[in-house]
Amino acid sequence: MNQVSNQAPHHQGRWRIALIQSDIVLGEPEVNRENLERAMERAARAAEKPDIILLPELWNTGYALTEMSTLADPEGRDSRKWLASFAIRHGIHVVGGSIAEIREGHVYNTMPVFNRSGEEVAAYSKVHLFRLMEEEKYLQPGERSVTFVLDGQQAGAAICYDIRFPELVRSLALRGAKLLFVAAEWPHPRLNHWRTLLAARAIENQMYVIACNRAGTSGGDTFCGHSLIIDPWGDIVAEGGEGEEIVTGSIDLSLVDQVRRRIPVFADRRPQLYE
Numbered sequence: 334m335n336q337v338s339n340q341a342p343h344h345q346g347r348w349r350i351a352l353i354q355s356d357i358v359l360g361e362p363e364v365n366r367e368n369l370e371r372a373m374e375r376a377a378r379a380a381e382k383p384d385i386i387l388l389p390e391l392w393n394t395g396y397a398l399t400e401m402s403t404l405a406d407p408e409g410r411d412s413r414k415w416l417a418s419f420a421i422r423h424g425i426h427v428v429g430g431s432i433a434e435i436r437e438g439h440v441y442n443t444m445p446v447f448n449r450s451g452e453e454v455a456a457y458s459k460v461h462l463f464r465l466m467e468e469e470k471y472l473q474p475g476e477r478s479v480t481f482v483l484d485g486q487q488a489g490a491a492i493c494y495d496i497r498f499p500e501l502v503r504s505l506a507l508r509g510a511k512l513l514f515v516a517a518e519w520p521h522p523r524l525n526h527w528r529t530l531l532a533a534r535a536i537e538n539q540m541y542v543i544a545c546n547r548a549g550t551s552g553g554d555t556f557c558g559h560s561l562i563i564d565p566w567g568d569i570v571a572e573g574g575e576g577e578e579i580v581t582g583s584i585d586l587s588l589v590d591q592v593r594r595r596i597p598v599f600a601d602r603r604p605q606l607y608e
């Protein structure tokens with residue numbers, strides 16, 4: 334199956350995507366916002382304007398887990414206001430990576446999503462906390478999986494460790510998601526896992542996987558970059574290197590239906606045998 338054209342116009346499920354693969358300064362939300370804003374403005378003013386911008390995980394605080402109670406954004410208010418105003422200013426959908434936010438005394442790792450009009454169409458809080466980095470000691474897990482609609486197209490949300498749970502992504506696909514947005518702070522030495530898991534989620538669910546990882550180093554971890562856009566056949570539309578970069582590519586959601594017709598995985602499922 335051929336890759337989709339890089340020139341696809343943004344109508345009828347054809348979108349140009351920009352992934353803001355940035356470094357994140359530990360515990361410095363204002364600095365991070367300023368850095369991201371510069372990169373997002375650059376992406377928005379490119380000759381081929383994106384329809385959707387995706388940011389990395391925990392872009393406000395980084396993994397400053399022990400300081401979350403003071404650093405996390407109360408109700409995510411400031412971060413949301415800023416993301417919404419960017420979406421309105423440029424008429425671009427903003428899948429807001431994720432932010433540390435405090436709600437009712439708990440810190441959540443939450444991906445807010447804004448449409449071109451600046452309306453918040455979804456907020457997904459990471460449901461699988463990553464014990465290897467002791468997230469469960471400092472964060473509260475979300476309690477629901479989330480799909481949302483942009484320009485009439487159904488999408489699903491995932492954050493980092495979530496991609497190790499095929500059942501989560503399958504459930505999003507069964508609810509109609511034709512693409513999955515992933516925000517991550519995925520470190521070495523697991524680049525191979527990152528690339529393989531993302532490709533597997535795309536192939537098995539016959540959906541686009543659009544994943545933005547951070548770059549840089551922090552607290553002894555070196556992050557992989559390699560943000561990816563993978564099509565429903567498993568081909569790579571765009572992939573970043575290791576450093577800071579805006580990764581862009583175009584997608585055509587009619588390819589999802591084509592692939593699902595060619596190999597009818599969803600029609601061939603036998604869920605009564607799986608549990």
Ligand SMILES: O=C(O)CCC(=O)C(=O)O
Binds near residue numbers: 494497520
């Ligand atoms: O699953 C992994 O290897 C990385 C996950 C991770 O870093 C995270 O969820 O923050």
